[in-house]
Amino acid sequence: MSLAEKIIKLRKEQGWSQEELASRLDVTRQSVSKWESMSSVPDLDKIVKMSELFQVSTDYLLKETTPTETEERCTHPDEIRPAVRPVSLKETNLYLDLAPRCHRNIALALSLFILSPICLLLLSGAAEYHILPLGETAAIAIGCSVLFVVVAGGVALLLPSCMRLAPFEYLELEPISTEYSVIGVVQAKKEAFAPRYQQGLVVGVSLCIVSVVPLFLSYLLENEFYSVCAICLMLAILSAGVHILFRVWAAQEVYQKLLEEGEYTRAKKAENRRNASFVIFYWCLATAIYLAVSFYTESWNKTWIVWPVAGVLFAALLALKEMLYKNRNPS
Known part of the structure; x- marks a missing residue:
């Protein structure tokens, strides 16, 4: 079996058209047509990309084989290739609509978890250094109560969002086959999101780095309570940075899952x-x-x-x- 015959066979097994395979390989449909008609041979980097797409070894693609030599197709002999799961345009649109709302709630939950000890730190510090007329035991009791309420609020946001996204976990683990129109829609959304993704990374990482500045500045004041306040401010800035980073990272992950790129x-x-x-x-x-x-x-x-x-x-x-x-x- 020649390379051209293998490309045709593997492409049809996935249910892909020449246009869809071309889109995944970042080439033109005419290039795929020439490969399949033996008018030209794909470059080595495209062969490697096809081996990843079809989950076969490069040896299988390049060596002449007989139809019965199927044992070489798997990248690893002891690995069972799972069935390719088709993903319709309707499923894609549902996921693209649901994921941002769930990720917004998850990002807010993460921020709440980071912010949760602030009240405890402030009240216990104020009680210890006699800033407020409040006993240490009472301050800790009130602070812990607020901490648990905030954490509970975060959990109430986190769990339902994770459960709503659970039906789409197959995008992370199973090979998928999407309709040609899906590739175009997702790719367009990803390209439109790219500037916001880059901006979010810059702002989020910058906030995480800057968050330690109040802690260093508090050392200049030589006041223990100011150090406590600096820690609280650090947590507040850090929560904002994590919130932004998670939002843009999660949105990028959505596109990568549907396009089977990056970590997917x-x-x-x-x-x-x-x-x-x-x-x-x-x-x-x-x-x-x-x-x-x-x-x-x-x-x-x-x-x-x-x-x-x-x-x-x-x-x-x-x-x-x-x-x-x-x-x-x-x-």
């Missing part, structure tokens, strides 16, 4: 499916270690260090796991 290519989805059990086990173990150490030592102000260490170790272990997997199953 078929190769990445296959990798995520392989690592799903490991991710759940690892973070459950990290949480158990954090709680055990914190309750045993009663040093909650120090045991938070478990989380950054766990994050760095997680990235290292995941990279090592993928390296070992690829060594066992070379393309």
Whole structure:
């Protein structure tokens, strides 16, 4: 079977037209037509892109094979290729309409979680340094009550939004086949959103960096209560930065999921499916270690260090796991 025959066969298996394949490869329909008619041969980078799109090895595409040699088609021999899920224009429009509203609520919930300790910090600080005629016990009780109410409000925003988005989780894990009109609609929206995405990243990251400035300035005042106020101001600025970053990041993720780009290519989805059990086990173990150490030592102000260490170790272990997997199953 020649390269041209394989392109035709794989394209039809996905239910794609020449125009749709051309759009995904960022070439013209005429280029795809020439490849399939054996008038020309695709460049190496396009062959690599096709191997990711069709979830086959480059060897399968380039080597002459017989129709029975199907075992080479999978990028990894022991990996079962999931069925490609069709996504209609109606489903796409529903997701494009629902996702921004849910992401707005999730971003607000994250901001509330960051803001939640501010009242506790201010009241306990004011009571400790006699700024307010309030006992420390009463200040802590009121502050904790406000903290739990704010957190509860965040949870009330977060959970329903996540549940409404749950039916679209397949976009993160399964290979999808979209109608040709869908590609054009999503691509146009993504291009129109690009300036706002870049602006949001700049503003969000800048706010996160600037948020530590009040803390440094408070050291010049040599007043403990001002330091408490500086921490509260830092949390307020940080919450605004996180809110903006999540909104633009989530919107960009919507387009990447529908176009199978970035972290949502078929190769990445296959990798995520392989690592799903490991991710759940690892973070459950990290949480158990954090709680055990914190309750045993009663040093909650120090045991938070478990989380950054766990994050760095997680990235290292995941990279090592993928390296070992690829060594066992070379393309």
